[in-house]
Amino acid sequence: MIPVRCFTCGKVISTAYEEFKRRRDTGEDPKRILDDLGLERYCCRRMLLTHKEIIDDLNPYQ
Amino acid sequence: MEIAFSVLDDQIARFRLDKSSIAFANSLRRAMIGEVPTMAIEDVKIYDNTSALFDEMLAHRIGLIPIKTEEECLIPRDTCSCGGIGCPSCSVLFTLSVEGPGMVTSKDLISQDPRIGPASPDIPVVKLIGGQKVVLEARAIVSRGREHAKWQPTTACGYKNYPVVTVNDRCDACGHCVEECPREILEIRDGRVAVIEGRLESCSLCRLCERACLNTGIGEEAGIIVRSDESRFLFVVEGDGSLPAKNIIRQGLDYIRTQSQGLAAQIYEISGETRDEND
Numbered sequence: 001m002i003p004v005r006c007f008t009c010g011k012v013i014s015t016a017y018e019e020f021k022r023r024r025d026t027g028e029d030p031k032r033i034l035d036d037l038g039l040e041r042y043c044c045r046r047m048l049l050t051h052k053e054i055i056d057d058l059n060p061y062q
Numbered sequence: 063m064e065i066a067f068s069v070l071d072d073q074i075a076r077f078r079l080d081k082s083s084i085a086f087a088n089s090l091r092r093a094m095i096g097e098v099p100t101m102a103i104e105d106v107k108i109y110d111n112t113s114a115l116f117d118e119m120l121a122h123r124i125g126l127i128p129i130k131t132e133e134e135c136l137i138p139r140d141t142c143s144c145g146g147i148g149c150p151s152c153s154v155l156f157t158l159s160v161e162g163p164g165m166v167t168s169k170d171l172i173s174q175d176p177r178i179g180p181a182s183p184d185i186p187v188v189k190l191i192g193g194q195k196v197v198l199e200a201r202a203i204v205s206r207g208r209e210h211a212k213w214q215p216t217t218a219c220g221y222k223n224y225p226v227v228t229v230n231d232r233c234d235a236c237g238h239c240v241e242e243c244p245r246e247i248l249e250i251r252d253g254r255v256a257v258i259e260g261r262l263e264s265c266s267l268c269r270l271c272e273r274a275c276l277n278t279g280i281g282e283e284a285g286i287i288v289r290s291d292e293s294r295f296l297f298v299v300e301g302d303g304s305l306p307a308k309n310i311i312r313q314g315l316d317y318i319r320t321q322s323q324g325l326a327a328q329i330y331e332i333s334g335e336t337r338d339e340n341d
Contacts, residue, residue: 001115001123001186001187001188002186004123004126004127004185005126005302006217009217009218010211010214010216010217010302011217011218011300011302012127012128012181012182012185012302012303014185015184015185015186017186018184018186041218055114055188055189056189058114059114059189059191059194060191061114
C-alpha cells in the first residue's frame with residue numbers, strides 16, 4: 001500500500017496515487033502528472049515515483 | 063511586528079513578517095509546528111482483521127489520517143475533567159467495518175461526532191479481496207505536534223530571510239549572473255543587472271550570482287551583492303487539512319503570547335517588583 005503521507009514533509013500523498021497510477025499506465029509523462037496533482041516538492045514526488053505496489057501479490061496468502 | 067499575506071487559502075499561507083527578529087521568527091515556526099493542538103487517532107481496538115496488513119500497520123496508517131477539527135471541540139486529554147481516561151469532550155470515537163472486495167478508505171471511518179471527520183475522504187487504508195474483513199474501533203484525541211508528528215497541523219512550515227540584492231557601480235552588465243541564477247530573478251535593464259519586477263522574493267540567497275561575478279575576473283569585490291534583511295522574513299505555512307492555515311498562524315501566535323506572559327508573570331513574582339499592566 002502507498003504510504004499515507006510523505007515520509008519527509010508529511011503531506012498526504014496517498015490520495016493522488018490512484019490517478020497517478022492510471023495516467024502513468026496510459027503512458028503519460030510522470031513529470032506532467034505530478035505537476036497536475038500539485039506535488040511540488042521532490043520529497044513528495046519521489047513517494048509516488050518510487051512506489052512498488054505489492055498488496056495484490058500478498059493478498060492470496062493469509 | 064507586521065504581517066503581510068501574499069497567499070492565503072485554506073491549505074497554504076505565504077506571508078512576510080516585518081519588524082521582527084530571528085528569535086521571534088523561529089519561535090513562531092516552532093509554535094506552529096509543535097504547539098498547535100489538533101486531533102489524531104491514538105487508540106485502535108481491532109475486532110477483526112483478515113487483511114494482508116498486520117494490525118500494527120493498519121493502526122499506524124489510520125493514525126496518520128488527518129482529522130478535521132472544529133476549534134471548540136479541542137480539549138487536550140490531560141486538562142480534561144475526566145482525568146485522561148477519555149470522555150466525549152476530549153476524544154472522538156470512530157468505527158470502521160468493511161468487507162472485501164474493495165478498498166478501505168478514510169470515508170469508511172464513521173465518526174461519533176458529525177463535526178469531526180477525516181480531512182480527505184479518499185485516503186486508502188488497505189485493499190481487500192473477497193472474504194477479507196476489517197472491523198475496528200478508533201479513538202481520536204487532541205494533542206500537540208511535539209508529542210508525535212501525526213498531531214502536527216503543518217506539513218511544510220518554514221521561513222527564510224528577506225533577500226536584499228544590490229548592484230553597485232562595478233557591474234558591467236556582462237550577464238553571467240543572469241545566466242547563473244537558478245531562480246531566474248535577474249535581468250539586464252538599462253545597461254545594468256537588475257532584479258525582475260516582483261521576483262525578488264523568489265531569491266534563495268544562494269549567492270551563485272556573486273560567485274559568477276567574481277569568476278569573470280572583476281577583482282576582489284563583486285558587482286552584485288546579496289545580503290539578507292535580519293528583520294524581515296518570508297514564511298510558508300502549509301496545512302495538512304486538519305486546520306485552516308489562518309487558524310494555525312493565529313494559534314501559534316496565541317501560544318507565544320500566553321507563554322511570554324506566563325514567563326513575565328513568573329519573573330515579576332521572583333523579583334518582587336510590581337507589574338506594570340501596560341508592558
